[in-house]
Amino acid sequence: MFSKILLFIFPIFIASAPSKNSTNGxxxxxxxxxxxxxxxxxxNCTKEFDFFSKNSTPKVFKSAKPCFLEVAKSECSNSQYNLLSTKYDDFLEVITEEPKSDTSCESFYFKYNSMKCVPMMGDIAAKVAPLAQKHLKVNxxxxxxxxDTCDRVKxxxxxxxxxxxxxxxMITEGCNSINLRNTKFSECLSEIQKESPDLSGYKCLKGVDFNSKAPTDIIDKFSKNQACTKQIMEEFCGKEAVENFDEYxxxxxxxVVQMAQMMQILQGES
Structure with missing residues (x-):
């Protein structure tokens, strides 16, 4: 369930800011x-420079010029490579000199430097997808x-x-879902889904399948009928599974509400 939410958040976020065609440099x-x-x-040359860590600064591009142009020659259009190779100092000035505090956020400085975060977001989306149907233990x-990747992205x-x-x-919400999945709470839900025990004896379920994937059933399970859910989880998985239960x-x-709303939006656009 949590992986499905993440599969919406990260790809949608990345797709929401597509690259623009090259204009005006x-x-x-x-x-x-x-x-x-x-x-x-x-x-290989990019491994010699710190482009992505917390301590990374735009000034890395000063010493990375030969490497940057090597990559650009293969990965970029001829026009963009020619622009960079002939006006690298201009590019360097834009990407390394932060505008004054009263300057608009529309500056290319912010635009260019923020782009280093995008591969990390894509990395999360790619790693989440294979885990969508996996039953994972805590840690x-x-x-x-x-x-760890979420911490780096934020x-x-x-x-x-x-x-x-x-x-x-949006990214914080996605990362919160990842943190939530790495809890005994989520591990227990996954275990109940995997084992599919007979829960018919729990009258508090009122005939609803505990493992139902219907959004309305899931929402009710953790809101209107959360006392029943907590009882089942504690008896099936132990007290550790219901620590911080109300919060989780x-x-x-x-x-789940957010995911249902996104589904409606996407269906409306199709």
């Missing part, structure tokens, strides 16, 4: 390809990897003007 498409290649380690290495997005509040909120139940119901 805007090298965004080329920079996007460079950051992706550097993140994937396609070119599974794949979950811990996602948690740190990358944090500087002023890199992303707006709505965009930051509310979060789960809210995320």
């Amino acid at each position: 805007d090298i965004e498409p080329c920079l996007k390809e460079f950051y992706q290649a550097a993140y994937d380690g396609v070119y 599974d290495s794949r979950l811990l990897d996602l948690v 740190s990358c997005m944090s500087p002023p003007c890199y992303f707006n509040d709505v965009e930051k909120s 139940a509310e979060m789960t119901a809210e995320k």
